[in-house]
Amino acid sequence: MTDRMPRRLTLEPGWRGMVGDLASDQRAFKKVPWSKVMMWAFLVSDVFIFACFLVGYMMARIASSAPWPNASEVFALDVAGRQVPLLLIAIMTFILISSSGTMALAVKCGYERRRFATGGLLIATALLGTIFVGMQAFEWTKLIHEGVRPWSNPWGAEQFGAAFFLITGFHGTHVSVGVLFLVVMAIKVLRGSLQAGRPGFLTGRRGRYEMVETLGLYWHFVDLVWVFIFAFFYLW
Amino acid sequence: MGEREYDASSYAPPAEVEEMELPHPKGFFGKYVWSQDAKVIAVQYGLTATAIGLVALVLSLLMRLQLGFPNSLSLIDPGSYLQYVTMHGMIMVVYLLTAIFLGGFGNYLIPLMCGARDMVFPYLNMLSYWIYLASVLILVAGFFVAGGSTGAGWTLYPPQAISPGTPGVDTGIVLMLVSLAVFIVGFTMGGLNYVVTVLQARTRGMTLMRLPLTVWGIFMATVMALLAFPALFVAVLMMLMDRLIGTSFFMPEMLSMGESSDHRGGSPLLFQHLFWFFGHPEVYIVALPAFGIVSDLIATHARKNIFGYRMMVWAIIIIGALSFVVWAHHMYVSGMSPYFGFLFATTTLIIAVPTAIKVYNWVLTLWRGNIRLTLPMLFAIGFLFTFVNGGLSGLFLGNVTVDVPLSDTYFVVGHFHMVMAVAPILVIFGAIYHWYPKITGRMLDETLGKVHFWITFLGTYVIYYPMHFMGLEGVPRRYYAYGETTFISDSVQSLNAVITVAAFIVALAQLLFLFNLAWSYFRGREAGSNPWQATTLEWQTPHTPPRHGNFGKALPIVYRWPYDYSVPGVKQDFIPQNVPPEAVERESDTRRGGER
Ligand code: HEM
Numbered sequence: 007m008t009d010r011m012p013r014r015l016t017l018e019p020g021w022r023g024m025v026g027d028l029a030s031d032q033r034a035f036k037k038v039p040w041s042k043v044m045m046w047a048f049l050v051s052d053v054f055i056f057a058c059f060l061v062g063y064m065m066a067r068i069a070s071s072a073p074w075p076n077a078s079e080v081f082a083l084d085v086a087g088r089q090v091p092l093l094l095i096a097i098m099t100f101i102l103i104s105s106s107g108t109m110a111l112a113v114k115c116g117y118e119r120r121r122f123a124t125g126g127l128l129i130a131t132a133l134l135g136t137i138f139v140g141m142q143a144f145e146w147t148k149l150i151h152e153g154v155r156p157w158s159n160p161w162g163a164e165q166f167g168a169a170f171f172l173i174t175g176f177h178g179t180h181v182s183v184g185v186l187f188l189v190v191m192a193i194k195v196l197r198g199s200l201q202a203g204r205p206g207f208l209t210g211r212r213g214r215y216e217m218v219e220t221l222g223l224y225w226h227f228v229d230l231v232w233v234f235i236f237a238f239f240y241l242w
Numbered sequence: 243m244g245e246r247e248y249d250a251s252s253y254a255p256p257a258e259v260e261e262m263e264l265p266h267p268k269g270f271f272g273k274y275v276w277s278q279d280a281k282v283i284a285v286q287y288g289l290t291a292t293a294i295g296l297v298a299l300v301l302s303l304l305m306r307l308q309l310g311f312p313n314s315l316s317l318i319d320p321g322s323y324l325q326y327v328t329m330h331g332m333i334m335v336v337y338l339l340t341a342i343f344l345g346g347f348g349n350y351l352i353p354l355m356c357g358a359r360d361m362v363f364p365y366l367n368m369l370s371y372w373i374y375l376a377s378v379l380i381l382v383a384g385f386f387v388a389g390g391s392t393g394a395g396w397t398l399y400p401p402q403a404i405s406p407g408t409p410g411v412d413t414g415i416v417l418m419l420v421s422l423a424v425f426i427v428g429f430t431m432g433g434l435n436y437v438v439t440v441l442q443a444r445t446r447g448m449t450l451m452r453l454p455l456t457v458w459g460i461f462m463a464t465v466m467a468l469l470a471f472p473a474l475f476v477a478v479l480m481m482l483m484d485r486l487i488g489t490s491f492f493m494p495e496m497l498s499m500g501e502s503s504d505h506r507g508g509s510p511l512l513f514q515h516l517f518w519f520f521g522h523p524e525v526y527i528v529a530l531p532a533f534g535i536v537s538d539l540i541a542t543h544a545r546k547n548i549f550g551y552r553m554m555v556w557a558i559i560i561i562g563a564l565s566f567v568v569w570a571h572h573m574y575v576s577g578m579s580p581y582f583g584f585l586f587a588t589t590t591l592i593i594a595v596p597t598a599i600k601v602y603n604w605v606l607t608l609w610r611g612n613i614r615l616t617l618p619m620l621f622a623i624g625f626l627f628t629f630v631n632g633g634l635s636g637l638f639l640g641n642v643t644v645d646v647p648l649s650d651t652y653f654v655v656g657h658f659h660m661v662m663a664v665a666p667i668l669v670i671f672g673a674i675y676h677w678y679p680k681i682t683g684r685m686l687d688e689t690l691g692k693v694h695f696w697i698t699f700l701g702t703y704v705i706y707y708p709m710h711f712m713g714l715e716g717v718p719r720r721y722y723a724y725g726e727t728t729f730i731s732d733s734v735q736s737l738n739a740v741i742t743v744a745a746f747i748v749a750l751a752q753l754l755f756l757f758n759l760a761w762s763y764f765r766g767r768e769a770g771s772n773p774w775q776a777t778t779l780e781w782q783t784p785h786t787p788p789r790h791g792n793f794g795k796a797l798p799i800v801y802r803w804p805y806d807y808s809v810p811g812v813k814q815d816f817i818p819q820n821v822p823p824e825a826v827e828r829e830s831d832t833r834r835g836g837e838r
Pocket residue numbers: 302303305306327328330331332334335339394395396397655659662663664667705718719720721745748749
């Protein structure tokens with residue numbers, strides 16, 4: 007292969023063009039900042055973690071010989087003497103999805119360099135996330151009071167409690183970490199560190215508004231995963 | 243289809259990647275301990291992995307002592323034998339090979355070979371090393387806690403791993419699991435860096451199809467690791483809960499000493515699936531970097547372009563993808579539907595195709611090459627033999643009917659040591675002999691190296707070749723002693739003694755190697771910047787060893803693929819990647835360099 011520049015496969019249509027694009031020099035994904043590519047790579051890896059969790063849950067559930075607790079009874083909420091199935095979880099899901107909305111707006115305002123709007127929306131997102139975690143804590147408490155333990159429960163297969171606490175706990179950890187980062191990011195935004203390109207405290211990397219979008223990717227991912235967990239635990 | 247080229251005046255496309263700001267710390271600690279320089283991190287990874295690898299080597303010697311000369315050391319009882327097996331296997335596979343290939347060579351070579359100043363996120367990269375170190379320390383702590391380290395086998399199969407009676411069930415297994423989880427976290431930080439650096443931070447002119455195969459191998463292995471380790475991570479968390487909180491993900495109800503256990507309804511098979519969904523790709527995680535590195539060693543030291551570069555790249559990608567759909571070939575005897583067995587046997591054998599292509603291409607690269615029997619070349623050739631041998635016995639184990647009687651015998655031990663222990667280790671040695679001059683600025687001693695090579699290469703054959711025959715006779719693996727077993731002939735004991743003697747000799751030869759590393763650091767011959775006359779970018783740095791930032795003021799511009807060796811009509815027998823066309827000295831002006 008010689009002194010020629012690489013053939014510009016980029017200009018060809020179809021599959022070859024796509025491969026050519028990806029393989030072209032310097033960057034596989036043009037105009038995409040490093041942090042964003044890294045976040046995507048991390049999320050793909052994280053997808054595998056959650057996938058393994060959920061597949062493990064399915065396998066445990068299928069393999070279990072004891073009866074599986076009935077989701078619409080277990081997760082029902084007592085409202086004025088009536089058992090309303092899925093009430094709490096519907097609110098939780100609504101809140102988390104809304105937080106995706108505020109996050110998306112924060113990203114938009116970030117690119118418009120609107121410091122206070124961005125910071126405010128980030129804080130709103132963090133608040134919604136906190137509420138979600140709080141409600142999750144409430145649900146855990148309720149279940150624990152009813153006698154659900156990772157190693158047993160009153161209604162049947164003990165893997166129910168184990169999988170529920172492990173997987174929602176793992177997801178809740180994701181949300182909590184996200185909230186932490188949201189708060190840090192909000193402070194950075196409000197202080198103007200992103201505008202000024204001030205180096206970060208630990209990493210020494212200069213601030214930039216793309217960071218908001220990268221964090222947004224993570225947050226949307228956490229929401230998306232919740233939809234799957236919701237489906238597998240509450241609707242199945 | 244219209245092929246357009248850049249016009250001749252603009253060989254190199256304009257820079258798209260902005261220059262990175264590097265922290266330039268002062269003082270010893272900033273430069274060599276809390277360093278964010280990928281090259282320093284690489285050496286830290288390498289030294290740590292070597293240190294823990296030596297522990298694993300000593301463990302294997304203790305095992306060999308027991309097998310070759312039973313009961314000669316009272317320290318070793320059946321329980322501790324199992325602990326040695328487990329720690330030896332796990333350390334070698336995860337903490338030595340994975341860490342040294344990806345954390346060590348990956349860190350050193352990726353930025354240099356891609357023409358980057360450093361990894362894209364140096365701080366994260368530094369954290370990756372320190373977390374890895376923590377995981378190693380947690381693992382080592384297992385040796386010192388009450389009850390000792392776990393003796394569950396490196397596969398850690400439940401229910402045995404966390405049932406009373408297994409060595410280390412109190413603390414050892416917990417430390418092992420925690421250590422693995424920590425390792426995965428640390429690895430992920432590094433792995434993301436390697437992937438993004440290769441994808442997004444190459445220098446001008448460096449297309450993916452101009453990357454040295456070393457980078458391709460490490461890159462693909464990293465991608466696989468990022469997708470395979472999650473399964474292990476999940477398995478580890480679930481097993482920790484089973485052990486610590488008393489859940490029953492993996493634990494069925496069991497009777498022990500007339501009492502039924504607290505667990506019920508768990509599925510040990512679930513663990514096996516999760517483990518091997520990680521475990522099989524893991525084999526290729528250590529194999530692909532070896533494949534990549536060996537390609538470069540062979541091309542450089544045979545002064546020939548690699549045969550079938552594109553095919554090699556695609557083979558790496560295809561092997562990586564396929565290796566995610568073969569995991570259950572480790573579970574032929576665990577009980578599964580024969581249809582599944584058939585499916586997994588088929589995918590397993592299909593992987594042999596791209597792998598065989600690679601072997602042919604290496605051989606064809608050597609074919610009529612100008613082979614220089616330097617140390618890296620010797621080790622590369624040693625790898626070829628060993629790998630082919632191990633691959634052939636893999637064909638036996640990949641078939642369900644043949645595997646069933648061979649499962650859990652020494653045939654398996656012989657097979658996997660050949661293919662994933664000795665073969666990659668030989669490449670690591672070759673790679674160290676090859677890149678040591680760049681890392682330290684001095685050559686390793688040739689004579690010592692040759693002695694090291696021949697003892698290691700021949701020695702490993704004496705060790706592992708007989709194991710295949712022992713396996714055919716049914717000698718089981720993970721056994722401390724065979725007792726009065728009629729199907730095992732007496733000669734097995736003499737074979738075992740021979741193997742043990744060979745193992746000790748091989749181990750001693752490694753001391754020679756370590757001595758060589760230390761001695762040459764101070765006394766070795768000065769290497770100069772490009773002692774092997776290689777084409778890739780790491781040999782074109784302005785300083786040897788390269789300084790922080792790798793390339794001095796301006797990043798190199800790449801004009802060609804990395805295998806321009808012995809190009810017809812060109813004066814020198816190699817053209818570095820960063821030499822522009824007009825600077826190539828030709829024998830006559832009428833002929834242009836090999837057109838490809
Ligand atoms: C001189 C070098 C080595 C010697 C003498 C040696 C020896 C042994 C011995 C005696 C066993 C136990 C066999 C049994 O009782 O079942 C073993 C197991 C094992 N070795 Fe090595 N080994 C060496 C290098 C390596 C390397 C470099 C690797 C890296 C992949 C490795 C990976 C393993 C694994 C995965 C096991 C299985 C552990 C288990 O059964 O849980 N070994 N080795």
